[in-house]
Amino acid sequence: MKFNRRMKIVLLICVFLGIFATALLYNTMKSYVEPVEEVIVPVANRSLVKDTEISDTDVRMISIKSNLVPKDAIKTKAELIGKRLLDVAHEGEYFFPNRISERGVTRVVIDDMYRIGIDIENISDFLGLQLKIGDKYILYSKMPGVEPVKLGEVIIVSLVDLSAKEVIDSEGANLKTVNVAVKTEGEMKALITAEQNRAIEIIKPPVSN
Structure with missing residues (x-):
């Protein structure tokens, strides 16, 4: 009786593991089969130095799968034009809100101060x-x-x-x-x-x- 009881427990564990493995395999295959949405986002058209005022030619739009774009990356060119870089941007890099200034930020000359x-x-x-x-x-x-x-x-x-x-x-x-x-x-x-x-x-x- 004890042996049969242990066998039942082992069989139940195997069933649960089988269900879990099947669900995991299904989700993995689903991610490969289902198409990922393509989005168009701006990146640096060339390497830009710090303090550059971003112009239209500094930005190019690329088409890329949405799951490859960083969550906080800027998504439109309009958010960039006329703003100023607070750090360098290398060619092909995404733009992020904390690395650009607001439009029209005043540049204060403080020579010899x-x-x-x-x-x-x-x-x-x-x-x-x-x-x-x-x-x-x-x-x-x-x-x-x-x-x-x-x-x-x-x-x-x-x-x-x-x-x-x-x-x-x-x-x-x-x-x-x-x-x-x-x-x-x-x-x-x-x-x-x-x-x-x-x-x-x-x-x-x-x-x-």
Whole structure:
């Protein structure tokens, strides 16, 4: 009796394994037999350097099976034209949202100035503050119980959101970093110290040019 019972258990296990193997084989064969949809997507027409403003001739459309296209790759040429590369793109590569800037991002000339990035979490009064590339602001060091100390005037060079994408202004964006430029090395060092203490305050509205 015990032997027959064990045999039944073994047979049941074999049946279940057989069903599982059959289903797996069916799904595998189905993936080979069923046609995969072809899609048309943009890729770099040639190798492009960082900061290139993408034009029509920089992009070519290719037809490829949809399952071979990265999920977050840009799917249309219209999303690319007029935007700027934040990194190099090699010929045949796909374009991704976090590697291009928004249309019309201002290019700020900061020759002979010192550039530094400030994490948003280190700005004490950022909530509700509107920042825009190219505008000027005044930064203060604001320590608890101490009178605010002016750090100097800065120019907003670029704004980067949480997905590492460059944006034009802070409206509607989840900013991570504000890149600014200052005139002197002393201002830069003071700004670094203030950021380390998470004691930076930006006054608004922007200082007029």
